[in-house]
Amino acid sequence: GKLDWAEASERLRHIQEDLAENLKMRYHPYPYLHEQMGAAFTAANLVVARAGASSLGEFPAFGLPAVLVPYPHAWRYQQVNAEYLVEAGAAQILADADLKQKLSSTVRVLMADTDQLKQMRERMRSLAQPEAARLIGQALFRLSAEGRK
Numbered sequence: 001g002k003l004d005w006a007e008a009s010e011r012l013r014h015i016q017e018d019l020a021e022n023l024k025m026r027y028h029p030y031p032y033l034h035e036q037m038g039a040a041f042t043a044a045n046l047v048v049a050r051a052g053a054s055s056l057g058e059f060p061a062f063g064l065p066a067v068l069v070p071y072p073h074a075w076r077y078q079q080v081n082a083e084y085l086v087e088a089g090a091a092q093i094l095a096d097a098d099l100k101q102k103l104s105s106t107v108r109v110l111m112a113d114t115d116q117l118k119q120m121r122e123r124m125r126s127l128a129q130p131e132a133a134r135l136i137g138q139a140l141f142r143l144s145a146e147g148r149k
Contacts, residue, residue, distance in 0.1 A: 005031035038062075045117065046110055048103065051078035051093075056085060063125030065117055066091040067106055069099060090124035
């Protein structure tokens with residue numbers, strides 16, 4: 001996000017200095033994506049994200065496997081959200097307190113295990129509900145019609 005962008009971009013600069021030349025062109029840090037988010041999700045093989053409901057609602061549409069880090073100060077909402085996707089086999093959870101010690105190895109293991117990543121992608125995609133808005137609208141219409149009787 002923009003709030004931490006100065007600190008994050010400085011850290012990223014140091015990380016990118018250590019990357020092999022052929023990898024540097026594959027990393028594109030941004031403080032936030034707006035219109036480009038769909039393209040980024042389409043290009044991604046794996047996402048590391050918090051577990052807010054809005055984000056998690058988009059990952060299934062893109063079949064995007066995830067490493068989820070529930071925000072520890074959001075009561076239990078993000079933990080519950082993440083657990084749902086983990087139980088479906090579409091994501092893994094990483095505790096916020098474990099990020100420094102486990103994030104790199106977790107991502108490396110997943111990226112190296114193409115079978116597991118493929119399985120997570122398929123399970124994530126199976127959760128997609130592309131007709132949800134239409135179905136909710138129809139249900140509301142039926143409920144309102146019944147209420148008028």
